[in-house]
Amino acid sequence: MSAEQIASPIRVGVLGFGGLGQAAARVLAGKKQMLWVAVADREGYAYVEEGLNPDACIGSYQSRGSVGYLQPSGILSDRSIADLIAQASVDGYFLALPNLPNTFIASVVHQFIESGWQGVLVDAIKRTSAVEQLLELKDTLRQAGITYMTGCGATPGLLTVAAALAAQSYAEIHSVKITFGVGIANWEAYRSTIREDIAHLPGYNVEKARAMTDAEVEALLDRTDGILTLENMEHADDVMLELAGICSRDRVTVGGVVDTRHAKKPLSTNVQITGRTFEGKISTHTFTLGDETSMAANVCGPAFGYLKAATSLHRQGTYGLFTAAEIMPQFVR
Structure with a gap:
């Protein structure tokens, strides 16, 4: 347009x-x-x-x-x-x-x-x-x-499309690994987002996270020093890349670290796309977001x-x- x-x-x-x-x-x-x-x-x-x-x-x-x-x-x-x-x-x-x-x-x-x-x-x-x-x-x-x-x-979104673009270098995609770092100075500014993240923690689900009071969320964050470490999340990057014909969803993993007490990111957000080129070489593209860009x-x-x-x-x-x-x-x- x-x-x-x-x-x-x-x-x-x-x-x-x-x-x-x-x-x-x-x-x-x-x-x-x-x-x-x-x-x-x-x-x-x-x-x-x-x-x-x-x-x-x-x-x-x-x-x-x-x-x-x-x-x-x-x-x-x-x-x-x-x-x-x-x-x-x-x-x-x-x-x-x-x-x-x-x-x-x-x-x-x-x-x-x-x-x-x-x-x-x-x-x-x-x-x-x-x-x-x-x-x-x-x-x-x-x-x-x-x-x-x-x-x-x-x-899903920016990093998913980066993976789809980077995949063009390869004849076969072996893995797509998305790792994010989020820094939030005050979790209360993003209450719903934090609850969605909590739902991915072991022992939690969407219903349990939704039912938590603000006091219960704060108690959880006190136990973790404000840090949420998330692994193997149910993230739609997998189905989106599968629908786009890039790779099967089982080759896509998403995880990250959320700091709910500091604006600075605990780690740099990135996506790594590993695959085999038509010459038979194995390589990895990495796309990293600038740490200064907020969630x-x-x-x-x-x-x-x-x-x-x-x-x-x-x-x-x-x-x-x-x-x-x-x-x-x-x-x-």
């Missing part, structure tokens, strides 16, 4: 306004090709045709717990997503939502389908099983006139790049479900 083709900005909505949703608002504030007009959280929503003010929305959420208290455009609602879909004129939504329970994202997608809304949806979903639920909706999304991009964060930057940037790419597809009449490993993101200016 050229600059000439988007003389008017893409009108964007953000669903979910925790740490990731607030970061998305900050990212959009610097974009000329996208206009942030709609937002919803658990208790309310806001819609302004001329564009929302990030500072005002974040202030409302942090002081009173919902953008529904934003004056004069906020509206309190216990069905905020459905109400926002019905009211707002939006080209595409970024689903910055916690996937707790594991069926939550799919249930939100059903709301869009049932409403008759047409446009673009992008998520930064993590779990393989959650993406598999969306794959079952592929034909339904196509028939509904929705272009959906899934797994468009950092991992929010590495999730929101790709998500909006994919939203732009999906908007181009939607305007050409291409609907259905796609993964980050199938489509290249487009840079949003």
Whole structure:
């Protein structure tokens, strides 16, 4: 999509306004090709045709717990997503939502389908099983006139597509190993994300992590000095690379370290792709993210790049479900 083709900005909505949703608002504030007009959280929503003010929305959420208290455009609602879909004129939504329970994202997608809304949806979903639920909706999304991009964060997302690109050097892929380091100065800014990570720990699952109180989370972090070490995670990079024909999912592993008390990353995030070239040589490509880039930057940037790419597809009449490993993101200016 050229600059000439988007003389008017893409009108964007953000669903979910925790740490990731607030970061998305900050990212959009610097974009000329996208206009942030709609937002919803658990208790309310806001819609302004001329564009929302990030500072005002974040202030409302942090002081009173919902953008529904934003004056004069906020509206309190216990069905905020459905109400926002019905009211707002939006080209595409970024689903910055916690996937707790594991069926939550799919249930939100059903709301869009049932409403008759047409446009673009992008998520930064993590779990393989959650993406598999969306794959079952592929034909339904196509028939509904929705272009959906899934797994468009950092991992899955940025690192998955890096692996897909690096794989082109090889005749056969032996392994894809994703290792991430995340530094968060205050875990409460990303409560849902941390709970999703806890769900991957031995002895925990999605239901148990979701049911934990903030005090129980803090007690767990006290026992680990704020460090979560995650191995062999159920991450959708595997199914995405399998669907793209890169390698079978059993050759993909994901793990990492999350420091919930310091902004500095405990280790550098990277993906290693090992394979055999057509000459018979075994080699490894490594793609490493800069330590200065935050989790929010590495999730929101790709998500909006994919939203732009999906908007181009939607305007050409291409609907259905796609993964980050199938489509290249487009840079949003």
